[in-house]
Amino acid sequence: MQFMLLFSRQGKLRLQKWYVPLSDKEKKKITRELVQTVLARKPKMCSFLEWRDLKIVYKRYASLYFCCAIEDQDNELITLEIIHRYVELLDKYFGSVCELDIIFNFEKAYFILDEFLLGGEAQETSKKNVLKAIEQADLLQENIDFQMRLFAGTVGEVNIAVVVDQ
């Protein structure tokens, strides 16, 4: 897979993951072009299209479009499956995910994607394993945060506010 884009029905980009090194300018150009092309398609149309020398596979879930670019020899149907699997993962993690979850926790969405795909290839086909890895990493993060808070809390009144803020 070359890259994955998530964008809203209004054409706002919500997530982008590039597995090929490109300059920002190029990325922007590709994104703009693809968002336009995909949004222009009608609901009952085929989810695949040929674009430049790549194949685009996209699917709409609620108000979000998930759009992947794959190479000529890649399997379109399995890419569709990957998109679906990612949506399922998000759903499990956030508990019936909506666009706002992804907007406000975009880094989490990335972490989940990174556990699921690596370098454009599916690295873990088991949903359970992906979620387990994410949970444990989160736990690690929270532990550190917690220690930080404890430490900050010993210093004085002001820091209570800090704890709340976090």
Place this chain on the structure above:
Amino acid sequence: MALKIVKGSIDRMFDKNLQDLVRGIRNHKEDEAKYISTCIDEIKQELKQDNIAVKANAVCKLTYLQMLGYDVSWAAFNIVEVMSSSKFTYKRIGYLAASQCFHESTDVIMLTTNQIRKDLSSPNQYDTGVALTGLSCFVTPDLARDLANDIMTLMSHTKPYIRKKAVLIMYKVFLKYPESLRPAFPRLKEKLEDPDPGVQSAAVNVICELARRNPKNYLSLAPLFFKLMTSSTNNWVLIKIIKLFGALTPLEPRLGKKLIEPLTNLIHSTSAMSLLYECVNTVIAGQYWFSVGSASLSSLCVFGVVDSPEVKYLGLLAMSKILKTHPKSVQSHKDLILQCLDDKDESIRLRALDLLYGMVSKKNLMEIVKKLMLHVDKAEGTTYRDELLTKIIDICSQSNYQYITNFEWYISILVELTRLEGTRHGHLIASQMLDVAIRVKAIRVFAVAQMATLLDNAHLLTGNMQRNGICEVLYAAAWICGEFSEHLENPMQTLEAMLRPKVATLPGHIQAVYVQNAAKLFATVLKAQEGNTDSTTAQETSQLMIDRLPLFVQSANLEVQERASCILQLVKYIQKLQQKDVEVAEEVNALFAGELNPVAPKAQKKVPVPEGLDLDAWINEPPSESESEDEQPKAIFAKEEPKHSRTRHTEVDEKELARRREARKQEQANNPFYIKASPSSQKVYQDAPGVEHIPVVQIDLSVPLKVPGLPMSDQYVKLEEERRQKERAEKKKKEKKKRKEKRSGRGKKHDSGPESEEDITPAHQVDIVTEEMPEVQTNLLSSNCVFVHLYLSRPLADSEKLPVRSHRAAEAAKSPVEDGETENATSLEPKKKSSKEKREKKKDKDRDRKVRVQRCSKGRLEQQVQRIVLKNKNKLLFKNLFPPTQVYDIQGNLQDGSQVVVSVIFENKCDSFLKSMEFNVLDSLNSKLQRPEGSGPHDGLTVPFQLPPGVSNEARFVFTVQSIVMPQKLKGTLTFIVKNEDSSTHEKLDFKLHFTCTSYLITTPCYSDAFAKLLESGDLKGSSVRLEGVNMPFHHLLARICFHHHFSVVERIDSCASMYSRSIQGHHVCLLVKTVSKQQRSTREPIWDTLAMCKTADSDASVFLCCKKQNQDLKDKSVCQKTHKKLYIHIIFHFYFATF
């Protein structure tokens, strides 16, 4: 410390976190840009603080802004800071930001190497995981090279979580640093049998991707994969394995037979469409179509029937692949494909159209086109309709109208297509009409009748001609009616139609054709009327011309004007003659006598230029500059070429002209591509055996010639059926007769049954215009593929070992052919005279080496350029040497250590002349090409010479280099003009200049006492490395180090030697090489591989240099090749570095 944290925490209280930022952006919909710019200012403030938590928060926000499209490259260094935090929370954010924002040209990536290495070996598996994930997004060739070994170690990590990631990322590493593939491959292979299914599937993934690029190397793995395929139940893995087999089977046909059974089983049993599709694809790729044919086809039918647009689309895609090899098996699905034309989705309809193109045969062409015509009628949207129209024409005209049996039908189709509204393809239809009318003689009568009707009804077409191109059709119609006017039923009527005042509203080029052809028609009409002995009608016709033509004389279009006034004068003259009762028809007809023949578009190219004629040479002295160009009328007529005006000045005597004419005639007679006016060539064609029974004329009679109004093509389908039946009957009769004559009692071969392709004979004969033969590509280079030249089965060479994590002056020994450097290397004092002697010696020793010596006039600088030609898959590798005598120059000029001269040898290996070469390099921060003053930073430098075929020459370019402790790769392009006998083209060649660290070293002699002092001083940092598997004599080894890395030997005792070198900026480099065992394995152990920085005491940088020295051999070579038609142009770049 504690206070600092408190202060940071207080600051944080006032900071926005990510959620605040997102909320803020959503609340400031109308002035988003302004809000974000204030946010960015805040972030900049936050990044200045020491508190890592604040920084991480800022970086997190930046990552979000980056996604929104804001430039955050300025914060790259801060991202690295956050990455290197010891806390997982921040590290995670840092790596995420890096993976989103970094790309290959991000400078700070270089700084991350050590940090990533640390994280990779972290005891916490999530630290490692995060680093691997990040690395997969921004890995560069340098990172790949430096970290390959670490990642390879991780492939055998105890945790499957890490193993899995490490295996997957190896693919990215291979792509960036192909040399790592061979050493890593055995371990990758092991992972195929890893106990953890995740790791196993990752390994399958990587090998499958690799095999797609170069399948040959992976054939040996086939049995292993076969086992996996039959045992695995994971669809994801199965798909990859099957894809892998798809790549392997074309190489090993036996594999195909073995695969049939499991594949068939899968096709029948699986419920996953994706797996089914992959199986079908592999079956198609494997060419063992017929054995699995029925199964696949039935599944393809499923593809067609299932009501999902995705599956339908893929089914069509698969069919188009089958079509290439087995067209017959697809043709039976014609109905299914035609159904897809009704689909709502345009991409499916277009796919189906593509398929139809390949599916037509003589038998079904009419039927398919009829269906397409129906679709044209009901298609909505002009783009799709235009697509249909072009497809219809493509389908019919493919391979010289091979599938058309009845051209009257085709003409009617074309005429029907003209009724399409708003199409842009008028010219396409027009060119088809012209082509058919010219090439199919038998059709002319019919075509002319149709065209006359078109002209008569021109108002139908031109109704909205302003916005469509359909009026182009009138161009063809007018020309056909004029040119073949003898076939016209009622020429007078057509003439009147062509001279209607409304014609003046048509585009200029069409009017011009109208005028010209009106004249032709006039000639025909005149001829008919003069025969009638009634002179008044003829005079009336002339009067009509004289009345109508002035309209065109006033035209704004110059060509129309010219033609009209010319013809008007002619007609006036004719009228005068008519009034004197002179018979003029014959003479007027003579104006348009002779038949126009079709000529292939490239035929002119095939006419050889007569000997001694140089088309590019000036015939007379070129006009001086002052003779202003703009005075010359610039191409009033599109086809006028400026050269014509000059030929007027030629003065060639009559004899010469006659001689040339004769020669030309001779050549034309011999040239098969020149279509002669005499009908002989066509006759030959028509007399060809097996064609004479084609009933060319008879059919015309069965068609009603006078079609009132516009024709309907449908009737031809029916007629065609009848014709075929008749033909078949005739054939049978003939057959019978033959049989009777021969009295052979054989069974009925051609009796009834479905008729085969060959049985259908076309009703008309097409004049085949020979197109230029495609030039044969004799040798296709696959140089664009990274892994093509890697052979995995070959044992590992010493040079291919991955860089190990330690510092060393790695003398990668990778130059298979050289072995004669001993003498050169042992020379401790590179003095002029001795080096010269040695060169002589060497020349004698290896004769296949070409040594070129250049000498400067003053003798101060002597250069030795050595070439080693390796026969390695069309590649010529060239190597370089430092001029040993330059030592003296440099020592006096240490201040100038920032300049480097790059000598480039351009060698033209093709048969064409190369000129106007321009050399340009994309500057980096560290290295810049010195350009003449006044030129911009991106201007190229002109190479001061031209290259005739086979010639090589050297050009020098000066670079300014800031830091020499890091290797550099500069991208550059060379543009040049390739000049052939008949054409010249502009070509571009990309190349890379590699500045490696050891290229900045200069062979400097050092005496042992000075060397000892240097070591004692303690300024040097030391490190050592042990290399195994070096199996060459010790003196060869030393020679190589001296030769390739510019060291000199200080002292040598048995199998131990100390060596010294110096960089152009004065860094000392000391090296101790020691053989440890006397067996085949000799070990080198440099104890002080060190750079004591004379100017900068930066130890980190010195470490860097040492690491980067690895593999410099590989990097100094740069071979660029480019195909130019049949020829290969080799330009070999040859670098060596020197200071002034």
